[in-house]
Amino acid sequence: MRILLSGMLGHMGKEVVNLLESGFRGMELAAGVDASVKSIKDDKANEVVNNTCSDKNDEIAANACTDRSSRKASDVCTNQASQASSSACAKKDSHAVIIGNVNCYAEFSQVPVKELGIDCIVDFSHHAATKDLTDFAVANRLPLVLATTGQTDEELAMIHAASKEIPLFFAANYSVGIAILIELAKKTAALMPDAEVEIVEMHHDRKLDAPSGTALAIARGVSSVRNNAPITTGRSGLGKRTKEEIGVQAVRMGNIVGIHEVLIGTNNQTITLKHEAHSRALFAEGALAAADFMAGKAPGLYDMTHMVSMK
Numbered sequence: 001m002r003i004l005l006s007g008m009l010g011h012m013g014k015e016v017v018n019l020l021e022s023g024f025r026g027m028e029l030a031a032g033v034d035a036s037v038k039s040i041k042d043d044k045a046n047e048v049v050n051n052t053c054s055d056k057n058d059e060i061a062a063n064a065c066t067d068r069s070s071r072k073a074s075d076v077c078t079n080q081a082s083q084a085s086s087s088a089c090a091k092k093d094s095h096a097v098i099i100g101n102v103n104c105y106a107e108f109s110q111v112p113v114k115e116l117g118i119d120c121i122v123d124f125s126h127h128a129a130t131k132d133l134t135d136f137a138v139a140n141r142l143p144l145v146l147a148t149t150g151q152t153d154e155e156l157a158m159i160h161a162a163s164k165e166i167p168l169f170f171a172a173n174y175s176v177g178i179a180i181l182i183e184l185a186k187k188t189a190a191l192m193p194d195a196e197v198e199i200v201e202m203h204h205d206r207k208l209d210a211p212s213g214t215a216l217a218i219a220r221g222v223s224s225v226r227n228n229a230p231i232t233t234g235r236s237g238l239g240k241r242t243k244e245e246i247g248v249q250a251v252r253m254g255n256i257v258g259i260h261e262v263l264i265g266t267n268n269q270t271i272t273l274k275h276e277a278h279s280r281a282l283f284a285e286g287a288l289a290a291a292d293f294m295a296g297k298a299p300g301l302y303d304m305t306h307m308v309s310m311k
Contacts, residue, residue: 008099016124031116033105093110120143130158146159163299184262197246200250218260257276
């Protein structure tokens with residue numbers, strides 16, 4: 001499967017590139033699209049092309065290709081990719097900047113879909129690109145994986161309209177492990193109707209919201225199989241918990257990427273379900289898994305539940 005990556009120069013775009021370069025599920029990166037390519041001046045673009053084909057100046061190329069000169073940027077323009085890109089550099093598209101061994105375009109209209117043999121679009125850009133993305137995907141009959149959030153009502157309407165024409169995968173959280181955790185929690189809570197349920201989530205001390213959106217998603221999933229049982233966030237003061245409530249507790253400490261535990265227990269036994277994130281690269285992994293899942297699918301709106309459903 002050949003992927004067109006939207007938002008290629010962003011942090012998550014680089015994570016996707018890293019996975020594809022590692023041979024994830026035999027997928028290949030066909031090309032990228034990133035609006036920031038527009039900001040690269042002609043002389044800087046030439047510098048990027050030249051430096052991308054040079055072991056000596058990989059760091060310069062990486063810094064020119066991104067608005068944040070983080071260490072992760074160097075992963076996109078590795079020495080290995082530079083050596084592999086010599087033929088691509090000779091065939092540079094005038095509309096694109098070469099990153100590694102593929103072209104990155106500023107606009108979808110510049111992408112030669114048939115020539116590149118694109119099978120699916122994966123988007124990690126920004127919700128403001130929704131119209132351009134959906135129009136392009138529908139016009140080229142390409143499956144689309146949307147991995148952005150924050151869409152307006154108008155943009156959500158665009159997504160639903162596009163899903164009537166093409167297979168479209170849209171989820172708020174692309175962690176396959178979390179999706180499986182939610183399904184397991186729902187199944188367990190349904191099979192143990194007398195058990196109490198508590199959810200504990202742990203994140204780094206810089207996270208602003210509490211409890212996490214993922215913890216609330218787990219709670220809503222459990223509630224859906226418990227006759228819409230009430231969800232209680234945090235607990236303090238005097239008073240016993242009710243049998244029906246689903247408790248959600250938050251911990252903030254150090255550099256914890258993300259841990260979610262679901263405790264489902266009676267007086268005689270407890271089942272503990274746990275997911276621990278080690279890196280945000282798990283979202284890139286999930287988005288590519290979604291693209292793989294979409295192969296051969298009929299038009300429609302899909303999400304993580306469809307991919308991990310235990311029915």
